Amino acid sequence: MKGQRSRSGGYHKVGFEGGQMPLQRRLPKIGFYSRRGKLRVEVRLHELDLADAEQVDLDALKAKGLVPRTAQRAKVIASGExxxxxxxxxxAVTPGARKAIEAVGGSVES
Known part of the structure; x- marks a missing residue:
């Protein structure tokens, strides 16, 4: 047997392409996946009705399964009724969502 693999210490690095510029270096670097995005959640107005609670906070939304248990912050957005x-x-509540909540007799506390 002949060749690099038959020799002692004969190996090449993962991704080595025989002197050609490796694929992972030829392609451009693009973006990243933000870990911060996993901790923030948007809640739509109609989902507040599903919470079945007079006072809606992050714990109430987690208990009903409307937001993930890992969520640390939630923001109510004006989508739906x-x-x-x-x-x-x-x-956190957007201005449009605040108007809609107060229009039906609800209230918003920070």
Whole structure:
């Protein structure tokens, strides 16, 4: 047997292409996956109705499974309709969502 593999110490690095520029170096570097995005969650207005609680906070949303257990922050966005009055506590709220919550008799606390 002849060749590099039959010799002692004969190996090449993973991705080595015989002197040609390796694929992982030929391609451009693009972006990354932010770990921060996993911790923040958006909640739509109609999902507040699904919480079935008079006071909606992050713990209530987690208990109903509307947000992941790993979420650290949630923001209520004006998407969909809210039909019952709820008290939103400790969640970030967009201006449009705040108007919609207060229009049905609810309130928002920071």
């Amino acid at each position: 809210i039909k019952k009055a709820v008290k939103v506590k400790g969640l």
